[in-house]
Amino acid sequence: MLSLVIFWPLAVALALLALPRLTGRTVIWIWIAATAADLALVVALWVGYGGSGPGSGGEFAYETKVRWIPSVGAGYHVGVDGLSLPLLALTAVLFLSCAVYSLRLTRRVRALAALFLFLQTVCLGVFAALDLLLFFVFFDLSIVGMYFVIAGWGHGDHVRSALKFFLYTFLGSLVLLLGFIGLYLGADPHTFDLVELTRTPPLRDAPGLAGLVLLAIGIGLAIKTPTVPFHTWLPPAHTDAPAAGSAILAGVLLKMGTYGLIRIAMPVLPDAWRRYAWLIIVIGLVSVLYGALVALAQRDLKRLIAYTSVNHMGYIVLAAGAAGLAGDAAARRLAVTGAVTQMVSHGLITGALFLLAGVLYDRARTYDLDRFGGIAGTAPAFAALTAIAAFASLGIPGLSGFIAEFQIFAGVIGSGTRFGAIAGAVAVLGILITAALFLNVLHRTLLGPPGELTGRVTDARRPELAAIVPLLVLSLVIGIAPRFLLDLIEPASAVVISLVGR
Secondary structure, rough: OOOHHHHHHHHHHHHHOOOOOOOOHHHHHHHHHHHHHHHHHHHHHHHOOOOOOOOOOOOOEEEEEEEEEHHHHHEEEEOOOOOOHHHHHHHHHHHHHHHHHHOOOOOHHHHHHHHHHHHHHHHHHHHHEEEEHHHHHHHHHHHHHHHHHHHHOOOOOOHHHHHHHHHHHHHHHHHHHHHHHHHHHHHHOOEEEHHHHHOOOOOOOOHHHHHHHHHHOOOOOOOOOOOOOOOOOOHHHHHOHHHHHHHHHHHHHHHHHHHHHHHHHHHHHHHHHOOHHHHHHHHHHHHHHHHHHHHHOOHHHHHHHHHHHHHHHHHHHHHHHHHOOOHHEEEEEEEEHHHHHHHHHHHHHHHHHHHHHHHHHHHHOOOOHHHHHOHHHHHHHHHHHHHHHHHHHOOOOHHHHHHHHHHHHHHHHHOOOOHHHHHHHHHHHHHHHHHHHHHHHHHHHOOOOOOOOHHHOOOOOOOHHHHHHHHHHHHHHHHHHHHHHHHHHHHHHHHHHHHEEE
């Protein structure tokens, strides 16, 4: 069942390429149907998980384990738990939204649909992989897929931005591979199996080597996240990518880095994680404040949203660091739960924001905020959706951002250490700065006097509304009734904390 979820999009992509006579419109509808079917399969996985059945205690379910490269102890091993299943669902939702949003496209539709379906498979594979080598293969292929999306369908200096994205993140993946090799060599017996490595953590008797391996894994995942100072590839990649590409890049691909920290680095290197938890907290705090402050200075809408992603990913890194402190276990579990909830929340909200930015660019061919004003008068539905997405991003109660950030701050501040409490209190300033920047954008572009390009901005069309509204509705549902999500995440968070605290 899980393998079907992972490889179904790839099978449809190959079928599209094998049927060259299909019209562009037909290709898009097949793309939409394929992503909708994949989302239905993920929902079926969710319904069958937990309760009194598989996964009720936070363990893995829907496992498949097949020998792949037995000489190095690598296999095709996939499974889901409360950490990965929400991200599988997020991936399926965002790819469906991007397919619906693409109904307006006419340029090289078949290639774009096949490329996005390929990307969907590798993204689902990353979150389901329980073997480090398999994780790396999917992780690396996601870089290749996004490179072609930016280079082939971007705008502005898109070729240069795509090249910078590829070289920077590919370098990170190579450093990550070095870390995985270190774990393999440190394991007894040698294996890439994540379950075995978690059960018997390697390098416990070699703290120096464990620190170096954590450094390699941390750098590789930090580049993908991205955290300061490894974030410089992100703004140009987002600015020049197509709207759907930006939504997937921010909503799904960035989560691979933070997911890797919680799934791999924390439970496999628990001693090193606890030893360097203070450094991870500092990196998260710097990302929170730097991302918010730089976003405040942006006049390009896409660059602004990109820097808020640095800010929001910083909260997740901060929570992951706090999970390694020698404090209250319940608070540390709350921090991990908040981190996973933030991944889901950020994916929904930022995906919606980038699709809205795409609507603006489609009308006026620019993201320059200084050239707009009074958009609410000419495009009320677009203005309303932008306002809701902005308030969700800054963490207003009733939307998913509040649920995630409240858990993170409560977990970090309540971790039982003075350092964690101070870091959590300082990080709250990030919300204040984010509120200032989004309110300034809303005031100047939606409610201010008409700008020179305001007349070009027509209201959101049906495919755009059909793609964006469900993302914001899901954010509202999580903000009002989050239990269905938290009940899934919390048992898995408790397992992670028990492994880190060994």
